Amino acid sequence: MLYHLLYPLHSTYSVFNVFRYITFRTTYAVLTAFLICFLLGPWVIRKLAQLQIGQHIREEGPKGHQKKTGTPTMGGTLIVFSLTVTTLMWSNLSNYYVWILLLVTIGYALIGFADDYLKQVKKQNMGLSPRNKFILQSLLALIVSTLIYICPDFSSTLIFPFLKNFSPDLGFFYIFFASFVIVGTSNAVNLTDGLDGLAIGSTIIVAVAYMIFAYVAGNIKIAEYLQIPYVAGSGEVAIFCGSLIGAGLGFLWFNAYPAEIFMGDVGSLSLGGIIGTVALITKQEILLVIVGGLFVIEALSVIFQVGFFKLTKGKRMFRMAPLHHHFELKGWPEPKVIIRFWIIAIALLLISLSTLKLR
Template sequence: MIYHLLYPLHTTIAAFNVFRYITFRTIYASLTAFFICFLLGPWVIRRLSAMQVGQYIREEGPKEHQKKAGTPTMGGVLIIFAVTGATMLWADLTNRYVWITLLATLGFGTIGFIDDYLMQVKKRNLGLTARQKMALQVLLALLIGLLAYLVPDFSTKLSVPFFKRLTPDPGWGYIPFAALVIVGASNAVNLTDGLDGLAIGPVTIAATTYMIFAYVAGHARIAEYLQITPVAGCGEITVYCGALAGAGLGFLWFNAYPAQVFMGDVGSLAMGASLGTVAVITKQEILLVLVGGLFVIEALSVIFQVGFFKMTKGRRIFRMAPLHHHFELKGWPEPKVIVRFWIIAIALALVSMSTLKLR
């Protein structure tokens, strides 16, 4: 809204010409989202506490986690509000990709909110069933994939990291592929959200990484120079990614160990879907496996653990899954697990950015 209100005035006041620059608006979208979280965080935490929306801690988990029981959850509503508000203020709202990404954020956030609400407020132990939750996610992800597909000149060719000439084109099959990316990312972040700040840190890192990819893909000359798929209009997603990174930092202020609030499914499902949608729009879908490699590792640890347990009738690969609990049970203090996983996320992000040149 600020962009639409002030940029047209640049013909009268030259200083307002600065609003045309995506980099300028991205910086202020980040700061806006950060301060929304920072300023509203204490109020949101008080409201959630008053509503007795406290985190349930399963008994079979690490014993140290029992002291976290009752910590306010559903704090993801704060992240979503900050991201949406900052994007609405600083992005070009005539851009279709901006609305597609906001649909993913709000849509998956709504699914997570319903699940959290049924579990935490209505005290239904399981919230939505796994089948209900997955069905809603798949339907919404298919809609997002379809909307991206219908954008004029949107390419369905896939970019394979490190291989500039390998660009398979699934055609209509791109829509279910995009849905797979979005749903997979959403649930992978959800599985990672098990320790204080463990999920929001890598989400912020991944958002910052895709902020660079969005800017590059949206700039025809740079995209041509780096030999990546140009996406007309994709540059505005840089503003969204900046807002997501800023909101992540603002939420981390309260979610850092020891956490004052947890994001809940409303936050983790929305943040994961947002990253998946941005990966689809920037034509870096496959690269998300590397950018969000930490989330992939956490998800695979659960898949392997469950599969091995069923195949061997009770044996386990890890002491507990997801993987972060395995290291806790090995004796690593929670802060050490968190920071080391952040380090892994940063390293993977740096490797991902190297693909801009290594082709």
């Protein structure tokens, strides 16, 4: 909005020429999103408490978590609001990818909202059934994947880090692959959201990586120099990622241990959908396994736990899954688990950025 209102004035007032630069708008998108979350956070927490929308803690979970019962949840609405408003303020709204990302954000947020509403307001412990939730996620992912696939000049090839000459073209099947990435990432982030600040902190780290990837992929000279795919228009995705970072930092202010608010499925499902979609747009979908490695590990720990339990008829691979609960039950204090997992996420971020030169 500001880009369209103020940049045209640069011919008269040269100061407005700064709105041309993605780096400028990304910087202020981070700050704007942070301020919106930071300023609205206390009001949202009070409102959720007044509405008695508090987190229900499962009895089979770690015993130390029972004290969190009643903490206001569905705080993901604050993240989504801040992210959406900031993106509309600072992005070039004629950009195709910006609207795809807003569709993913709002669409997955609505699925998560419906699930949270049934659980927290209607007191239906299951919320949306796993089957219905998966169907809704998959339908939205198929729509988004198709929109990406039909985008002019978008390539359906897969780029593998460290393998310069291996780029298989999936053709039409790219839609199904992309849908798997979006749904898988959405659920992986949802599984990671089990400790105060763990999911949002990890999401911020991943968003930093993809903000950089989006910027370099959208600059034809830098993309050519780094020998990565040039994706016309993907530079604006960096502004969206900046908005996500700012909103995440603002939410983390209140979600840090001990949390005053939880994001709920309305936050975790939408954040995962965003990460998966950004990975597809920037043509770094395979690298997501490294960038979002922490989410992958958390999801795999659940899959392995369930599989091992069935194969051995009752034995467990971990003390509890997802993996962060395993370390809690080993005696690690919650803040130690969170910070160590963030350290792992930062290490994976650095490894992923190194691939820009290792082609």
